[in-house]
Amino acid sequence: MSFKFTLHQLEYLVAVADEGSISAAATRAHATAGAVSMSLKELEQRLGVQLFIRRKAKAITLTAAGNRTLADARRILAAAEELQGSASTTQNDIAGTLSVGCYSTLAPFLIPPVLDEFAGKYPALTVQMIEGSADAVLDAIGDGRCEIGFLYKQDLPAGLECAVIRTSKPYVILADDHPLAVQREVKLADLADEPLIMFDVPSARNAAQLLESVGLTARIRHFSSNIEVVRSLVARGIGYSILVQQWPIDVSYEGLPIAARPIEDPTTEREVVLAWMSDTRLTRRAHALIDFCRLTFLDDPPDLVF
Template identity: 65%
Template sequence: MRISFRQLEYLVAVADAGSITGAAAVCGASQAGVSLSLSDLEKRLGVQLLIRQKAKGVKLTAAGARVVAEGRRLVEAAEELQASAAAAEHEVSGTLGIGCYTSLSPFFIPPLLDEFAGRFPALEVHVLEGIADDLLAALRDGRCELALLYAEDCDAGLTMVPVRTSRPYLILAADHPLAVRDAIHLADIADEPLIMFDVPSARNAVRMLEAVGLTARVRHMSSNIEVVRGLVARGVGYSILVQRWPADLSFEGRPIACRSIADPVPERKVVLAWPDGIRLTRRAHTLIDFCCTTMESGSRLTHTD
């Protein structure tokens, strides 16, 4: 049995495009050529990789998904080898896939696509935004080489490097009576309405109150951070966040007071994660260096969401 590298490229392209037609266009091959090559691959491996659906593209079988994950790593390794051979000694090139947790995106994606990518013109940076489960799946099947996540969202099969450590904090209207304090105990504000940022990383607010014997009075939940901040600025309630916004103003321009929590609260760690046992590319190591030096220092964002 001997399979070709081109067959693996076709299979990965089909998995990404969702159809043989789309894969053929990406690979610059004919539809018939891709179809015949994949049929031969299935024959050589002795398993069905694709379920072909008329007018609905193709669907991977369980075996197909496993082969795609391994094939993707081989394709990327070959690209890394080619890029390393062609690049100058100081140059970082090729394609780097990065996952980023949704609520971290406003803080990490702009510098990644601007400052980091700008340092390496020969490097093509792609960022996938999503919730933790989606990013973990992307790491496992090779769509991302690294992902920016919260440490508590990572499973046992990942290696992690800490990028930023943050502490939850309170936001309330600037004219709130408690705003004169530098730090506020949760018991002093728990009876007031809670405006909850409705993303998994911020739902710890309720558990944080419960941990000290308090009950949250949720007034409104929103997955839009500006809605949360806007309601707080208007005095409708308070909120507990992790990520510190660079300006203490709502979308409407109303002032917001950001205050420390006087109670002991668990810190949150943002990490770069990748699957155990994977040999990182030079591109990935460059990103780790960038995040651990530039993203932690040189910004007001010492708190995170």
């Protein structure tokens, strides 16, 4: 079968998309600007589409067709790297580059062990992490910048597959001297008149919905997208909060004690997953990450402190 493109052309396409200019892409690819420009023009001619919009003295931008081609190019290059690596290593070796997206609120729990313990197991492997919102991670998976990404299962649109790597349930945090802190579990009804410090990120905004599910209305005292601000306000007794991921320490950023308590009412378990495009064949690198995360996170969530 004769292909209309070369891997070098795809590499130049990715480099220009990432760097924003022919000259910067050429530097990254260790080629001349003329060679990159000519190679991309030939790629456009062979594919029969315009990939870039070129404006004098402005950054080069991709067309809609260019963005679609870019996503495919990243996957083809990743597959080529996987083929080359698997051909030159033993079955147990994991090498090359693995790009992983991570929803920002999950990052403190997942990125450190991945970059330390997982990457440490495979000296020939380079792990690159992209942090951001759920939408940003989904975009990175969709356009091929990430092969796989950490997300909540509820955030996944159609067209993605996933592997569950961690489960957790919502819980309450209170000031350590709060009257409810002496209880092993807290009823949502007992919080009806208490001010809520809302962790203002999509994964945690269902705190108000959780209260509504038992006929209560949240009395929101403050919104913050910074988890340490939320925990510090709670530690000072300004209100309570409902979180999903269990913090491994029971003190605030200021060093004040915090009480974490399970919710007595029925709650829905939240699933953290590694997700990827359904039409993508995962590399051995990605499979190794899934296996590591299942072993590390799935059956060993941190305990709430009593």
